[in-house]
Amino acid sequence: MHRTIQELCSQYTTLTRSDIDIIIEKSKSLQLTADLTQANLFIDCPANDGKHAIVVAEAKPANVPSLYSKSVVGKYAYASFEPAVAFTHKTGKPMKRMRAITQEAKYVKQSVVPIKNGHGETIGSLIMEEDVSEQVHHENKVKALSETNEQLSQTLIGLTEQDSIISNMIQESLLLLDSKGRILYYNSCAGCLIKELDGKTDILGTFIHDRLPFITGIYEKSESILQQEVNVGKKVLEVKQIILVNQRQITGILVVIRDLTELREKERQLMVKSAVIQEIHHRVKNNLQTVSSLLRLQMKRGGGPESIQQSLNRISSIAAVHEELLESSKIDEVEIKQLIERIGQMSIQSRMCADAEVSIEFHGEEMYLKSDVAVSLALTINELIQNCLKHAFKYRNHGNILIHFSDAQDHFEVSVEDNGIGYSSSNQSSLGLDIVNTIVCHDLAGTFTIEKTKSGTKAVITFPLKEVEAV
Template identity: 25%
Template sequence: MLTKPKILVVEDEIIVAVNLGQKLKKLGYDLVGITSSGEEAIQKAEENHPDLVLMDINIEGNLDGIQTAEVLRNRFQTPVIYLTAYADENTLNRAKRTQPLGYIVKPFESDQLRSSIEVALYKNEVEFKNRKQEESLKSTLNKIESGIITTDENGLVIFCNPAAEEITGIPFSECIGQPLSRILKLENFEEGIQEIPLSDVLKKGVGIDSENRTIVDNLGRKKKVSVTSSPILSTEGIATGTMIVFGTENSDDPGQSYLKEIHHRIKNNLTIISSILSMNASHLKDQESMDIFKESQHRIHAVALLHEVLYENHDLSSISFDLYVRKLTDLLFEVYKVDREKFKLVLNVKECRIPSETGMNCALIINELLTNSFKHGFVDREEGEIRVNFHKNGSDYVLEVKDNGVGFPADAIRNRSAHSLGLSLVDSFVKLLQGKMEWENSSGCSAKLTFPVRK
């Protein structure tokens, strides 16, 4: 049984309050209290954690309804609907600043009460999800080693991560609200001090790369950096701000450092793309679209993971495939919240180092096949096993992924549809490898790929 939304009523007219409480109970809500003053409302909110407060603006005590709503929002993030018989313009303006989820004008009917409450609860749930997504994005950006600064459409800084603070020498609190030109001071040998052309980024809606620049930090120290300026686009494709990503360059080993920086930067940018996908997914209403977004994120994570392993390597032309597969499978088990005590993974990767491009294609195939196993292979199963085998057989590589689940529908394999994106991607990667895929549905699903070794 679903939990009833808990509602607190703050109303100093006792008859109105009792009548309102009765209506709420008849409508199926959980009335957690009726109080007539702001001080009591704050105490009851702390004790009962209501999902919504119905707040009269004119109440008893030292706090009016608007002041009480402000305390509730700041301290407990409790949403409020105002109850009012009338309100002058100044009162309404004060009320707006507390970001209420609605107004109910007295007197009101039960239908109006229900619709106002349901809309408010829905809006609050959406706002909560958006806040969580923003917190997740901020946490991701804070972990990235490159400096990241975002601005609004006027070029004023609205966010900078710890790496940006360290490179510029300016703390977060002093960056916010300042023009970007005051925070990020760039120069090059030929042109001297330069500003990032934010107006071009906003108008054209495309990114601008600036290589071989020198940043002058808050103490006058100079560091070589590369800068990428990109527009932040709304869901309508309108530029609402900019994102500037910059990292210091290491000149100890120019060739190797440059290649590693490329892989490192790609990984960071993929992380940003994944985070933006996550933010956009929060606005989707249907589950199918949300699932598509999430699976796209997982594919981005798989590619980013490859660049992480390459970045850690000394030889960027080849990849430690056993390490990559182990990291990739760990990531997928975590993403799909699979209990590793009940669902076993057996890895048998005999060829440790393979060309990077080959490793990428093989890993993305593994990503799609394991995703299918987690989503469809163990429906109504409490335990299972997945095996990933990879070895060299003469002039061929052999990759096999199999599980002991319910098996893959034969029609799904024979008749690829536009909706089976995972299988379509597998087909594409198999063609890139010039290989052949064999499917078997005996005691689960087995996919065996054979493709030639290429130098």
Template identity: 25%
Template sequence: MPTLRDVLLDRTGLGPEQVEWLHLLVGDWQLLSDLSFADLVLWVPDREGGWIAAAHVRPTTGPMVFVEDMVGLHQENTQRPGITQAYADRRIVREGEPRWREAMPIREEAIPVVREGHPIAVLTRHTNLSTMRTPSRLEVTYLATADALARMVAAGDFPTAGAPTGRRRGAPRVGDGVIRLDVAGTVTYASPNAVSAVHRLGHGGEVVGARLEQLVTGAVREQEPVDETLGMVLTGREPWRTEVQNRGVSVTFRAIPLSETGQRTGALVLLRDVSELRRRERELLTKDATIREIHHRVKNNLQTVAALLRLQSRRMTDPQARLALDEAVRRVGTIALVHETLSQGFDETVDFDEIAVRALQAAVEVATRDAPVSGRHTGSFGRLRAEDATALAMVMAELVHNAVEHGLAAVGGSVTVDARRGSDGADELLTVTVSDDGVGLPEGFDEATSGLGVQIVTSLVQDLRGSITWSAAKPRGTCVRFVARLRSVRGE
């Protein structure tokens, strides 16, 4: 199924500003659909001389009309005379007799979408009349507001380009609460959900007939922070959003100014009680802060262990014992490096390239000064889960250390770490190659009977569900390549 962008760019001759205007309209037209209790279909003139449906939305407040999606449907001018007339005359056209669709009487209206005085598309509104009854005051207000918005679309006054949107999470919808204001900011109608939200903020009196700005600001305690845009939103003068907090209750407000022939006639205000949403957000922030603090403390504890091992190493007279303790210090430091990086982030993933560069630099810096050694990192590790990062850091640190200590210590040279991300369809794969131009592998090298470092690497690669190979590099040196199967980071 084509997207709105596909249809607008591939099937029409609309310019960039006109395309952006239609994107703004579709981004906000759920509001019009819900107030109308009707399906909306956006029709744009295509290059073939007819009309093509570029977008379709269904109401959440009433029965839908089209079960199937209308996007991509092509219609000739003769099939849609109302659309053609609305486009040519720049006025709303309502068909006289209802259309029948699957035993449902459907009323259709065509609303021209105007941008800077020129029609660029047509919006059709399809209402299922089979469920119509004597409308309540809520339904009358919704329909009257929808008609006002439709006239603004036809006049090029809706949507509002460049309006600041504020925070999107928790944005109010029609079903959450609707307030209608007159030009002075007085409440002429408030839905039951809207009244409940205002009462939860602390206002105990009537809502209808009062000025919304006064009753909200009067209920908010002085010590509560107030958004500087609050007055403009609660009077309906600007198409902005704001949020009010009081007594542990958070309510978001969104204002949509209404106008007729360029003159402001009032406003529609949507509001939503987001207290539970904000509480969960605070819990998540607290959890994230706790996790980062745990990683920070683990890093500090590991550094303390490394310092104690380093002190113990200095007291050793046996060279082999001192070497073993120094290697333990290096390995503990590698794990601490991963936890340090995790303590600075906001989730349980790390950008491993930073760890790789630091580990490579550390290995090069401790190399013997008699034979200069350089390090190079190519490719990218990308972001990794914490479980994979710790094992991978250990593997890479061991391989780089071995390359510097055994391959390059006597002759000098360079060590290169290359990382490539890929996929085999089922898992994310990481291929890492550590190569040097040193003396190469010793005669009769067998990973199964090699030292502790090689055994650690082999075990950790198995934990990563991977494989590893050692081989001679050309023209000289050693090449170690391993492939790891990574845990997905998409859910993080």
């Protein structure tokens, strides 16, 4: 079926309508150029798989025997067989006389020039192919050895018998099949792969579709050259298949399998890492914004060294989350018990006027929360502890602070209790409890209460664990 450039580009590429028009325009002079240069000419466009190219137009020179028996329009030009095309599509630079293997498994030399659109983007390439069969004439002597499947397999087997180092050095699995798919030769890597997949050792003479069923789909396609990635269990394998043809007869099939599992896993890990780095930048930006708005609020209130110390405590609470993150084995989760203890100890140590001797107790189980939730929690707990130290134990010698935290029924609850003079709302403008209220209501979607108790003051923060989302 004759397919137009328009149809091919729409199906196999991501080219725009105007890019396709440029390709169509170029293709009009293709036949004339082929006749003039007496060479096979093609136009390839980058395929939408991001790796290979697709042949969208071709022209054979008139009066000169062509290298090709069939049309290759609509076929893939695989990057590993036509490296010059891949290079030009990737870099936008021309490439001269580079060896390639055609869709009919013949050696040619390709000169490739990019076709660009008005924005300077490479939308395709013009390829001129030269027959290098003359140059590879001496190679034909070697080829003669492999005229039949048997001889070729004997050659390969002979090679491995003489020098097994060569076959062991090949990282890919190499299999030679006869035209019916029977395994005539396999290298040690292929042997290991088959054993790993089906557990059986007898390989020679068995059918490829029995041993490696995932290849069947590829093998049944009658393409001379094919390259495909397949997932087999947890493995990712790249399968290349080359149909060996001699005097228009299929004499055998060469299958090369490369294990890409490790490579793909590394690519996946790299993607996860870059996503984590993005996330960290996002969190750092958020935390710096929090710090600057806290400083701005404090600035409006004015005050001397004490207010600077308050700001320092707030910044140190955020820093405590990062210190916990550094020690944590998890990427973005913080252990809350340690975090609260760290903030408590930090507050006691940094207090400016130490009239009373204050002890602090922590009750709660180990648990992990996302770092943004941990930052909100750190800031609020800091404020509550600061208040105990600043207001609760005025004119007293001793004081005790009790911090209790738990998660029950998808809710996290933390209470800060003291045995001091007891809370009473003052008329003075204050910042601390405002900060607590804002963070609890807006960032944590929770509730905050503070009240005078029989023995002192009790402040409680409760918030749902599921609803809390990254800001």
